[in-house]
Amino acid sequence: MNKQKLVLVGNGMAGLRCIESIIRNDPNAFEITIFGSESHVNYNRILLSSVLQGNTSFEDITLNERNWYTKHNIQLYTGETVVKIDKETRKIKTDKEREVHYDKLIIATGSVPFILPVTGFDKEGVIAFRTIEDCQRMIETSRKYKKAVVIGGGLLGLEAARGLLNLGMEVIVVHISRHLMERQLDTTASVLLQKELEDQGMHFLLKKETQEIIGNERVERVRFKDGTELEADLVVMAAGVRPNIQLAKESGIDTNRAIIVNDHLETSIPHIYAVGECAEHQGTVYGLVKPLYEQGEMLAKHICKMKCHGYQGSVLSTQLKISGVELFSVGQFLGDETTKSITTFDELDGIYKKVVFQGKKIIGAVLYGDTKVSSRLLDLILKGQEVSTEAKSMLFHSSDTSEGVIAAMANHEIICNCNAVSKGAIIDAVQNKGLKTVEQIKQCTKASGSCGGCKPAVNELLAFIQSNPIDDSKIQKVMCSCTTLTEDEVVYQMQLQDLTSVQAVMDVLDWGNSEGCATCRPALSYYLGMIHPEYEIEQETLYINEQKNATVQSDDRFSVIPQMYGGMTNAKDLRKIANVADKYDISQLAITSEQRIHLMGVKKEDLPGVWADLDMPLSSKYGNTVHNVKTCIGEHVCHCDKQQSILLAVDLEKRLEHLLTPYRIKMGISACMHNGAGSTTKDIGVMGIDRGWEIYVGGSSGRNVRAGELLCVAGTNEEAIEIIIGFIQYYRETANYLERTWQWIERVGLIHVREVLFDKELSQQLSQRLEMA
Template identity: 55%
Template sequence: MHKEKIVLVGNGMAGVRCIEEIIKNEPERFSITIFGSEKHVNYNRILLSSVIQGETPIKDIFIHPFEWYQHNNIQLFTGETVVHIDTNIQMVSTDKARKVTYDKLILATGSNPFILPIPGSNKEGVMTLRTIEDCQKILIHSNKYKKAVVIGGGLLGLEAARGLLHLGMEVKVVHLSHSIMERQLDTTASKYLQKELENQGISFLLKKETKHIVGEDRVEKVVFKDGTEIEADIVIMAVGVRPNCKLAKENGILTNRAIIVNDLMETNIPNIYAIGECAEHRGTVYGIIKPLYEQGEVLAKHICGKPTKGFRGSVFSTKLKISSVDVFSAGDLNEKPFSQTLTLFDELDQVYKKFVFLHNRIVGAVLYGDISDHTRLLDMIVKKTDFTETEKALLLDSSNENKSSITEMSHSSIVCNCNNVTKETIMQAVTLKSLSSVEEVKQCTRASGSCGGCQPLVEELLTYTNSDDFSEDILPQAMCSCTTLTEDEVVEEIQNRGLKSIAEVMAVLDWKKKEGCQTCFAALNYYLVMIHLDYEQSESTIYVNEMMNATVQEDGTYSIVPQMYGGMTNGKQLRRIADVAEKYQVSTIMMTADQRIQLRGIRKESLINICKDLNMKLMPFQGNNFASITAYEDDDDGHAEKEKLLNFSIQLEKNVEFLMTPYRMEIGVAPYKHNRSSFASKDIKIIKQDASWEIYISGNEGKNTIEELLTAAQPDDEALSILCAFFQYYRETARYAERTLKWAERIGFIHIREVLFDQELRRTLLQRLADDKLKIKKMESLHA
């Protein structure tokens, strides 16, 4: 079988992660070749500063051994650089005269350390910290020389300085700005950090601009433009990096600061892509690992033909990797109009916290001294979480009494931001594979495998999961006792094998009970409906069309529920229902929980005539198979407001009526001032607030009612569009009998928002909703 050829230029973290994802999606489809200018296999460049700080041996920073490349049939060329791309015949050439053709070319050339263009910068002893060779060179020089100067007071410069101090050197940090890490920290946090590093032994020379480096063959002094100078045996340049886009520029690929790419990581040349530090997306070049991994995952899905929303950017965050120094920042710390800033100074415990809010949503945070909550904060910034004034105040609490317990984290909470690993993923791995060390967790889940900032949280979670106190239900459950497969596995098999009936599913997948049970029969019926548009259901109901929809009862009689949009009716409808009930001697008339009238005890021979006389649409009343919408009013609302509320409810119900759902969904629509306790049990709560509609996902956990704001939307058409797309996405991705809140927690609120706010994805969902509605219309015409 002919395999498509993928060539990856760059053997770094972003590029190889993309290859991992491609192999995971399509393990046999591609022939893969990787070129790396360095002589090593893929390694974690982020941990180089940890190596010189003595915390990590060099052998532990390698991500994949040669055996991994061999096992995955990857042709790896190390110490070899691609120097030319022939975009016409799709071929790359290397500095060793090797020529390789490609179908898809991925550029992941990374970046190069910036060397100040000053006299003496090429002297012996002037170094950078970018590669394993740089790291080894620093270790060798530290054995012979003692005076080190680090030019650059940013993240890498400070980590390098702390490493040189560990190696026994006298360290001075030179920085052009008035404060260190000024891009990531505010002035207060910067001063706290500087003071702590000075206490450890590092000296700082701020507001200094280097003029030249003096020495015979090797560095002896660093001279500044103000006329001062300092002695130096080695100089570490840590003044930033520049995207390595030379290859792209020379071969007609569009560049700006870096290689310009779209949301699918495509360049302007067909079949050529760029990811990582060499790529510029929407004017931004990322140097932190999380967005680079996200880019790789997006590109892998795109190349494999899998649906993807594309890369939409990421939140910048920083965590300093220096032992005994806890510093974290994320998001936008700049104060703007309408922004609100909360700060905490705890001189006794040396704790400083600053939070920036815009319209009650957290947009930035900086922590010093206590960063135990940094993972949750980053999640909140990404999700743009709304805060009440009380919740804002709790963020400033530095006492141990109110620290969030790991047991209070939801299963979908992100533990490792770099690799997007959730609490549930780690707990499942620890339980199923009997993991007992952080290293084993890292190998199994990737958690703590990049920057290492989440390692304390991973260790805490590991200890908790292996303790006697652990009682959380996280193991995958079989669909029912009839099979050993989980629901996700069953759905995957139905799709992959093209199974089209319940009997076929049970036969092919070796069901233990040939006839199944009530649980799996209902679930399989639902999944087959959702997967195959032409699937004909076989249910315990009579379904002719929307005018004749009845449910069989245990005693053999039938029940019907006339449709009353929004739970509203009028005298004419009520008289018609009453007349029919009297004429056909309907034994029971009752109100349902969602404000509808149900007629029960209808004899089979009377059913058709009752439906004709009513001449009203009938709601399905089959447990999980529909959504009901109830409108709530307040007496002091004006007529116009009541009309808006009712019209919105009716429009929403008309869009989703008669469609099957994984679990019976109840929706409440109410004005903002309405007493919410009256619709506390609703799965979706829609609150009219002035001109906008606030949409909440709701549910109960124990005695507590949980509400999560999905979004606030206006005008009405936009809110309806979001709600209908949400409804369809729930139908397509939830497990059978899974409530909306549990579903949202499992797949993540942020993911749901990303899907709904993506205009293209929303249009796709709305089209599929319309297709499903059309399917019901066709069924009606067939049965009428």
């Protein structure tokens, strides 16, 4: 089969992430050619500030060496710029008169630095901060000159200024606004940042507008519109960037601020796509690495004809890469008249935290001085999860465990936001691949390989793993052999990307086996049902509707179970059952421990007749559901009032009928302390006492008997029902598929379960969601 010709214009981070994903998705689909205007291979532009600050080297920020291109049969042209796109003949032309045909073309030309259009901008010593060459020129200049002026008090300008300080230069940052980083910080955080940087030796001129750069051939001074001047040997223009869209414009591709693309990153011209800083999606141009990577990966799926929902936009978060400064912001941190916020400010230690709410959901946050809870806040924002009143009081509190915050994180929580690498993925790589250094972790998982902001966290996690042997039983394993993701990571991505079918999950999350397996398919169906209550789950049983069902037996006949709520029946229904058994020659009838009559050995062709003649609700307890409640109706060792226990059982059975659960749930209700229903060895057991009901959870009557633990005491039937419903729903929402109640309780902790159920607001939400299900 002839390969299609794919041409990438731009050898930067977004375009190469797309190519990497294409190779991973379908390595034999394309003959790939890449053009890069710079003379280098693909490198991490974001870490140029770290190079300037002396924290890393040029070699360390290289992402793909030349042998990587060779290994994947990629034709790479560096130092060569594409200057024309011929849409009719599907050819591109370069500044070296080279012409190359394409079947598909990806434009990833990135951005160009914004150079202030002032007199003298072209003098020697005036540079931008965008490329390796810019970085080298700044280092060389610092060896001869001492006075530097950085124009721009945003993220890039401050990182450049810190680097120049490290190089021994006197640095003044000039900013047109009243506050630093006004696009990423509110006023309080900005003032704290300015004070910290001033303590480090940086100087600032705010509300200053540059008018002219003065000097003969080389810059000597900077003049401002208010008439004041500054001496300068070096001027760094860091006042922002502009999407590089000249090629697209001249080629007749629709542009606005950038190249306009749809959810599949398609431009207005067929077979031409755009990703990265040169692309505009739904009116937004992204300049941070995480959304650019997400675009590249989504485009790769589309080009490889994999099912995907397309790119839906990104939640932006920012971290400043300056030694001694902990700073994080995300989402809509400023707020407006429709929002409210929670803030805390420790002026002595310079710690400021602000979380912005819209209703009960977090939509933005700013953290300064202590960013340990950033991962938790970002997770809540991405999931759109409601935060209870009690949980709000804990938002700013990081774990006080002796191991540290990183060690206390759940395995599914994200360590590297740029590359979506979880704690569990790093632990798995270190344990199974024998990784010893942060660099090895970066090469294996990509964690810390983009903005570098998570490098301290990766280092802390590695140190913890090396000094604390991890119990294999506590490590979350991958869901199955079809994927490299844990169950928590799969569920997280299902919510994040709004996946609504089993096939969509497998397509979007790069399932190794496109058909899935017996382990993952039922698990995915269960999780989809939890995330989307309207999702139709295909039962393995023969299921018609709520009144008519049957369970297949090992001999390919069927079992039909008339429903007897609470184990109660009447003479009319008993006669009806007996008549059906006679009519259809059903010789096997059994009364089970759950006090139900099973009609066993029903022929498939007789099922419609049996259902019609019974004409009564039926019970199907095949699979992972809440099973019928066992009661102690037949016990006679005491004379306690059994009526209340029967009423409670009937009410619970009607409320929980047909409810899917991670694993089957068995319940027992005993009228008194004699425990006639074996309640203390059930998943949920209820025992009558003089004060109401004792509720036990996490029991098991299997081969290795486990006694349930006392959850609480309920004074009335209504209180007992509320607690039991809340417990079951919380188990449904947070347990892994096929995880038994006692395993779940061991994992999350009984105290935590109590805290959730005893929170009235949370308990009501759980009850409402169970009713919806």
